[in-house]
Amino acid sequence: MRSPVRHAALLFAATLAASGAAVALVGGAGDPISTGSSPAPNAEREANLATPAPGPLCAQTASPPRHRSEFPGEPSSSAPSAPTQAVPILAYHYVRTDPDPTDVLGQRLSVTPRDFAAQMDLLHRSGAHAVSLADLLAAMRGDVLLPPHPVVLSFDDGHADFLENALPVLQRDHLCATVFAVPDFLGKPSYLTVHQLETLAAAGVRIGAHTMDHLDLNTQPPPVVADQVSRSADVLRALTGQPVRDFAYPYGSFDATAVAAVQAAGFDDAVALAAQLPESWAGRFTLPRVEVIGGESLQAFAADAGIPFPAR
DSSP: OOOHHHHHHHHOEEEETTTTEEEEOOOOOSOOOOOTTOOOOOHHHHHGGGSOOOSOTTSOOSOOOOOGGGSTTOOTTSOOOOOOEEOOEEEEOEESOOSOTTOHHHHHHEEOHHHHHHHHHHHHHTTOEEOOHHHHHHHHHTSOOOOSSEEEEEEEEOBTHIIIIIHHHHHHHTOOOEEEEOGGGTTSTTBOOHHHHHHHHHTTOEEEEOOSSOOOGGGSOHHHHHHHHHHHHHHHHHHHSSOOOEEEOGGGOOOHHHHHHHHHTTOSEEEEOOSOOOGGGOSTTSEEOEEOOTTOOHHHHHHHHTOOSSOO
16 A cells, blocks of 8 residues: 555645745555566666766756746736646655665665666656756746656665765766755765765755754754754755755654744755645645655656656
8 A cells, every 4th residue: 555655745735835836746656566577778878877977967957037928828918927836756765775675664765776777767768857946946936947747856864875876877867866965974884975975966966954863853842953954954065065955854754843944044945755734834845755665666656757657
C-alpha cells in the first residue's frame, strides 16, 4: 500500500498566499514493486558517464520573463495574475545498493545506481526538464514560463553516494538538482566532506539547508528551532560561498514554529513530507514532495514524475 506521505503529497495543493498563486504538486500511483527487469540506459549514454558534461547544472531553465498577459489562455486585457503550476517535487535519500537486506528503512530509502540511471534516462527520453525551486517560485509569481514536463529533483541529508552515483548521471543529462545538507554530518562516515560539498556547489548543484544536525523540529523549543534553521544556512553559505535559499524539514514534518523560523531566517521556500497538511500551512514554505522509494518500478516512477510511460 502506498504510504500516507506519498498519498497526501499527491493530493495537496500548495497555495502561495502572498501572490494568490497556487502550485499543484503531482505524484504517482501504484505500489512499489521490484525493478529487477528495468531496462538499462542507452549504451552510448551510459558510456558518457565516464566523461560528465562540464558547466553548471542549475542554470536558469525557465523562459525569460514575460508579461503575464502572454500566458496561453489569459486574455491580454485581464489584470496580471500568477499562473498555476503543476510540478512534481521528487525526494531522494541514498543512491546506492544497501548491502543489508534486513535493513527495511535503508532499503526503502535507497535507490540503486542502476535504477537511478534508468529513471534519469526516462526523464531525458520523455522530454522532461529538471528545474530548481527558484524556477518554480518564479513561475508561481508569473515571472517566467517553465519548460515542458518540469520536475524538481531533491536529495536529503548530504550522503557521499550522491557525488559518486548521482552527479555523473545528472551531468550527463544536464539535470538540475538540490542537495539538502546537514552541516554537522559533513565529514562523518557515508556523508559528504566539506571539500566534496564545495565540489558540488562549484558544479552548479543547488545546496539547501536541512538544519544543523537533523533534529525533529517539532520536538524542540523555539530558540533551538530558530538556531538550527538559521545557523545551518549561515554555515553552508560560508562553506560554499553561495546563497542558501532552500530548506527541507527533517523527517518531512513541521509545525507553525518551524515555519516561522524558516521565514525569519530568510529562506525563499521549504519542502516537506507530511501525511496531513492543514490549510493554514499551505504555501511556499510547506511544499510537499513525493518520495522515490527504493525498488519501485519505472512505471511508478513515471507516475511520480508526471511523465508518460513508456516514454515517447
